[in-house]
Amino acid sequence: MSARTRRWTTAAVASALMVLAAACSNAATSSGASATATGAKAALPSSCKTSKPVLGVSLPNTINPYYVSMRQGFLDSAAKQGLDVKLAIANDSDSNQLSQVNSFIQQRVCAVALNAVNSGPGAAAVAALNQAKIPVFSVNVIISPDALKTQNATIVQYVGADQAEGGKALGQLLLKNMGAKAKIQAGIVGDPDQIPTNQRDGGFKDALKSNPNAKVGPTVNSKVDPSVSLQVTTDMLQGNPGTNVIFADTGPGTVGALQAISQLGKSGKVSLYGFCAADQALNSTYKACAAQEPAAYAGIVVDNVKKYIGGTSVPAQILQPLKLITSGKPGAGELG
Numbered sequence: 001m002s003a004r005t006r007r008w009t010t011a012a013v014a015s016a017l018m019v020l021a022a023a024c025s026n027a028a029t030s031s032g033a034s035a036t037a038t039g040a041k042a043a044l045p046s047s048c049k050t051s052k053p054v055l056g057v058s059l060p061n062t063i064n065p066y067y068v069s070m071r072q073g074f075l076d077s078a079a080k081q082g083l084d085v086k087l088a089i090a091n092d093s094d095s096n097q098l099s100q101v102n103s104f105i106q107q108r109v110c111a112v113a114l115n116a117v118n119s120g121p122g123a124a125a126v127a128a129l130n131q132a133k134i135p136v137f138s139v140n141v142i143i144s145p146d147a148l149k150t151q152n153a154t155i156v157q158y159v160g161a162d163q164a165e166g167g168k169a170l171g172q173l174l175l176k177n178m179g180a181k182a183k184i185q186a187g188i189v190g191d192p193d194q195i196p197t198n199q200r201d202g203g204f205k206d207a208l209k210s211n212p213n214a215k216v217g218p219t220v221n222s223k224v225d226p227s228v229s230l231q232v233t234t235d236m237l238q239g240n241p242g243t244n245v246i247f248a249d250t251g252p253g254t255v256g257a258l259q260a261i262s263q264l265g266k267s268g269k270v271s272l273y274g275f276c277a278a279d280q281a282l283n284s285t286y287k288a289c290a291a292q293e294p295a296a297y298a299g300i301v302v303d304n305v306k307k308y309i310g311g312t313s314v315p316a317q318i319l320q321p322l323k324l325i326t327s328g329k330p331g332a333g334e335l336g
Contacts, residue, residue, distance in 0.1 A: 044133075045108060045109070045133060045134055046108075047108045047109060048111070052083065053309060055084070055111055055112070055113060055305055056086050056088065057086065057088070058097055058104075058112065058113070058114050058115060058116075059087070059088070059089055059115050060117045061089060061091055062089055064251070065278040066292070066294050066336070067115070067294070069295045070115065070140070070297065071087065073299050074087070074113065074301075074302060075087075076295070076299075077299040077301075077302035078302050081302050081305075081306045083306065086104065086109060088100035088103070093117065097117050098121075098124055098125050098128065101128055104129075105128060110305075111134060111137065111309060112129055112134055113137045114126065114129075114137070114139070114155075115138070115139050115140045115141055116138065116143055119142055119143055119193070119194050119196075120147045120193075122147070123144060123148045124151060126148060127151035127153035135308060136155045137156055137159070137301050138158045139158070139297055139298065140161075140294065140297060142160065142195040142196050142199075143155065144195065156308060156314065157301075157308075157316055158316070159297050159301050159317075159318045160319065160320070161320050162319040162320065162321055163196045163197075163200045163203070164200065164203035164206075165322065166275065166290040167199070167203030167204035167205075167207070168206055168207045169207075169322070169324050170203075170324070171203065171204040171205070171247075172207045173273070173288050173324065174207070174245060174273055175207065175214075177271075180210065180211060181212070181213055182213060183213045183214075184208065184214035184215065184244065184245055185217060185240070185242045185244055186204075186208070186215070186243070186245040187216075187217050187237070187240060187243045187245070188219040188247050188249065189229055189233050189247070189248040189253045189254075189256070190248075190253065191221060192219060193221070197249045197250060200249040201249055204216075204249075217236075217240055218240065220232035220233065222248070222250065222252065222253035222256060224250045226259070228256065229252060229253045229256020229257055229260070230256035230259045231256075231260075233256055233260035233261070237261070237264055237266060237270065243270060244270055245271050245272075246270060246271070246272045246273070248273075248336075249274070249275055251276055251278060251335050252336075253274065254274035254275060254276070254277040254280070254286070254289065254336060257274065258277070258285065261285055267285045270285065271287050272287065273287055273288050273289070274289050275290050275291075276290065276291040276292075276330040277330075277336060278330070278335055279329060280329060280330075281329035282327055289325050289330065290322045290323070290324055291323040291325055291330050291334035291335060292320075293334060300318060
């Protein structure tokens, strides 16, 4: 680990406990969770008994570098574990994803790794897989506990980053850089439709509460798209000229926000803290970023699928620490 990165293992554990207590991260930790949702062994499809069981993997897209990395992580890890992989790319469509999941059911896959397009609609895919008695492992995008409860659906395990801690660490660094009592008017370039991004925003806001002179203004929806982020950040900065900090809660959101700051001639006047944009070096405007490791998350899912179908119970939730990068640029596989 280089000097420019820090891992928050202790904080990650604390945050994980907080999330579990609040039951806000997944049905795997909600009050209505079944035995399957706690990682306990349940009946498995007969296809799990073949010499090379098939893992269905459903991803939102392969435009975002994050999902490109995750896709490769699934392929590489499955090969090591002796699993076959069937990939489905939903092109950011909930209906496409549900259709592809139904195709997995028809193909009688052994298990499914689901990176839902959206937190709420993803519950329908889980319910369909539950009915087919195919175990579901969710990754990255947390599926809404309320939607899962409505669908009477459960998952075996959720794997992802400790989102709230990532936002909190960036907020704490902002206060360290600008001063504990500095005047801060922040705007958020986010994705309000997703639970993980809302957790990042919440962590960032919580960190700023210690500063009475820090105010967090509007949240605009980047839709995890650099071009959308560019437009909504431009509109936000023009409509809120006093803004001196932007927090971007996704890598593509960071890309567009940085472009907007530059195009409006606000470099040096507005500081950007965000989740890491692929291969984007930090500079005098882009102060720091929090990095996830999607290929590693895929590997964790594959390892736990192999354990589970082999008869071993697995944890209901695994939250991984992020990296805080304050100079240079993210390394290979370090993405927001």
